[in-house]
Amino acid sequence: MTQQADRDVVLEIRGATRWYPDGDLTIRAVDGIDLTVSVGEFVAVMGPSGSGKSTLLRLAGGLDLPDDGTVVVDGVDLASCSAAALAGVRRRSAGYVFQELNLIRTLSLTENVALPLELDGMSFKASMAAARAALAELDLIDAERRRPDQVSGGERQRAAIARALVGERRLILAEEPTGSLDSTTGEDIMKRLRERVDAGAGAVMVTHDPRHAAWADTVVFLRDGKIVDRSTAGGGAA
């Protein structure tokens, strides 16, 4: 692999295993998973309830650490990080779109998107400028001064994607990002996410909806914590 190719890898998971005690038994929520994601690559994760999708996403974002195996985000091995360094990776490298979005209700969309940068020590002025650029990429600049409850559900989703990818971040981890949106708005969100990935990010998205998975390049299917199938998807091609 060339150095250039190495730099394009934003997520490298090797043999990741995460287990939970369950009485006398052990639940292997994630059981020896390998997954590599590069810039420009969109991976959808599907599988039945309890198959390990959320656990895998949490490991990828450093919200949880594996009991075995390695997770490398943007060249940083998360196991070697202190708690502070791990928080830094979450602010600088990997952005998470939670199902419930977690936008702060009292802040404008720009302030919401700027927040991770400000927390990372960037000046107010520079972080607001970067937030506006991230909002503009998702066609939200006209709504930048509004608060989350003053915009549509689709606009809130787009703002959450902008926040996940503001600044230098190149990895977006999304949990069913279309939530309760109607199907037209849901498709629009997928299209935006696809465009943002094509512009220079890697994405891993957990979804139950095959129409949304069709926007990905690769779909991985989990069962009992293992990848049981990988297939090539349409990447959004009509």
Ligand SMILES: Nc1ncnc2c1ncn2[C@@H]1O[C@H](COP(=O)(O)OP(=O)(O)OP(=O)(O)O)[C@@H](O)[C@H]1O
């Ligand atoms: N904190 C925890 N403590 C104990 N068991 C857990 C914990 N988190 C997850 N599990 C178990 O690990 C397995 C995988 O859970 P996970 O939430 O990753 O599945 P999922 O595929 O995301 O499910 P769903 O589609 O229902 O959200 C399940 O058996 C679950 O009960």
